[in-house]
Amino acid sequence: MRRADSSSAYAASGAGDLLQLLRDERPRTRAELAKLTGLARSTVGARVDALLATGLLAPSGEAASTGGRPPARFAFNPSARVVIGADIGATHGRLALTDLSGRPIAEIGQPLDITTGPGPVLDWVVSASQQLLGEAGREPRELIGVGIGLPGPVDHSSGRPMRPPIMPGWDGYDVPEHVRHTFDVPVLVDNDVNIMALGEHATAHPDVEHLLFVKVATGIGAGIISSGRLHRGAVGAAGDLGHVAALHAPQVLCSCGNTGCLEAVASGPAISSSLKDLGIATASNRDIVDLVRGGNIPAAHAVREAGRMIGEVLATCVSLLNPEVIVIGGSLAQAGESLIAGVREVVYRRSLPLATGSLQIVAATTGEQAGVIGAATMVVQQVLTADRVDSVIARQSAS
């Protein structure tokens, strides 16, 4: 049947709003929901019924009663649907199947070469997704969306990479269309740092309104959470700190043509290069981290100096954004306190007490999972809005 302008269709059309209230996973009775929303009992009843039919709401124990049959409680049911979160790096691919709270149900990962182009890489995303769904015993129709992080700039609104420097063949490629050949659901794409920021925010700092996530690895970049939401900027280029000039930095020539860029003086390759000048050979970020952890003093010194140069740039970011938390992630954050100590030293010296008084600078805690959880979180945040839930319900009652 088509959705008509009848009173029951109307009552159900606000079900999405009701679900937003219930996203905190606290069970509530119909009467509590009526009081909370100011809606008539009959309207709440119709909306609860519509949500129960989708499975997004489920009965959850009984409330204490003043006599008679105790009233039923209902709560958001995060396992009603599933999400795929994919984290594609330059040389790895990771995937998680999560519930609607972004909690992983099953995971998979393998080495992957981004330079083989979008075809092979996205085919792997699709087949690995099918494998995870199978392993978890979930049907493709239970999937509400796919989130993908890529190691380069992405136009989030279209899901297409924009002139990504290390991704030959990907420029302007329609990533969502490729995936939607197999899964007819929303496919959301963003750069890897933004999804790591979303992942760290969702798992380690869910109540923080203003957070800055900084990835320090082969590249350096940031993801900005402003008022609880990702700030992507005009063309999705926000957080691109790699080519910001660091104060007091050596005037090393950068691949972008400028000198003294943060990436040219404080990234993994830059640290490797300064260690090489001291006769210490490192072939990867992992080698640097291992040296520092093993107590190598020149390596610890080089990482701390990189932290100081990153701190010079972050001091400006702190004055501009006044975040509550700065999270330092990426492979070099595994080097322990050396990197963060350098960052803290400069930020606390260069920023005003008002902005640093309550500022925390901490290491990322989600580790390798940040990307996949963030990609799934991105999907949940955009797909589980009131309007989208209403359209799910409308589709369901039409079928």
Add this chain to the structure above:
Amino acid sequence: MRRADSSSAYAASGAGDLLQLLRDERPRTRAELAKLTGLARSTVGARVDALLATGLLAPSGEAASTGGRPPARFAFNPSARVVIGADIGATHGRLALTDLSGRPIAEIGQPLDITTGPGPVLDWVVSASQQLLGEAGREPRELIGVGIGLPGPVDHSSGRPMRPPIMPGWDGYDVPEHVRHTFDVPVLVDNDVNIMALGEHATAHPDVEHLLFVKVATGIGAGIISSGRLHRGAVGAAGDLGHVAALHAPQVLCSCGNTGCLEAVASGPAISSSLKDLGIATASNRDIVDLVRGGNIPAAHAVREAGRMIGEVLATCVSLLNPEVIVIGGSLAQAGESLIAGVREVVYRRSLPLATGSLQIVAATTGEQAGVIGAATMVVQQVLTADRVDSVIARQSAS
């Protein structure tokens, strides 16, 4: 009568949502509103009636009809209520009475010394407000809120200044309480740069999602519009660029104890000081502006050099935030192209093409009105939300 759980009270309780749709000031019929919202005709009718009773909605011409009596159209009526916007500087006070679109109805301004403390200054705000209401023939009960900008850091949630450097006696003062002794309405307070950013955004760039407003005067600061909303940061200190270290800046000692801060090398007093070294005396920012406009080459050079140092800091801000528009305001922006040319020169050299490709760097256009319009806009944005409109309606039907 108390608001009951009757169907008419329920229907009216969503009137605020309906008003949000109508804020674009386009007239619509009941049928168009029903189609737009998916609500039943009877519900739309009840909500329209509730809004008509408040005056927030008003009849607005008639629609073309397919026969019979043409259906009535309704539109948001911005003149139904009024707002006070106050812009308090170090040495001036300005006030505007505006309608609900932030358009000034009446204005007043006078020299005012912030160091006389909150009592005398806020007493002036109150008496000048009463004067404007009287002149415009509006009743105090038509006032929906007062917005105030102050020249220092403000905790927006409480309306109290926080350790403001140039405002003796104001630290922690309860500004809203003082004003509410006379006007029992929401009183919202923020720093002057944030309200100027809101004012420029509302009047000159209403459709821009990501905007950075930079005030260059005796102090230097920024207001950030992120996704159409003001980004205030964890403690309201966002945008505090005055004490950021500018790259390539002379190591001048700043009042904050650090060296090379932007304010110490590129503010009005810093420019005055560098002109003094050349034997050119200036007593105010106005003097500098007049020299530049009069074709004084050393003055134009000094202002352009200040623009370059501001540009070094803004290049980092562009990489971090990826704004669509940077607006340069404050008294030194009146110096014409010299300041902005210096800013543009460095920003376009130092930032990546992806972020600068669509970036505009423009002068503020609202001039002295930016503050009062922004303060009023702040009130409209927070008071005219769906929930608040519903509570206005509930109060009205209770009385």
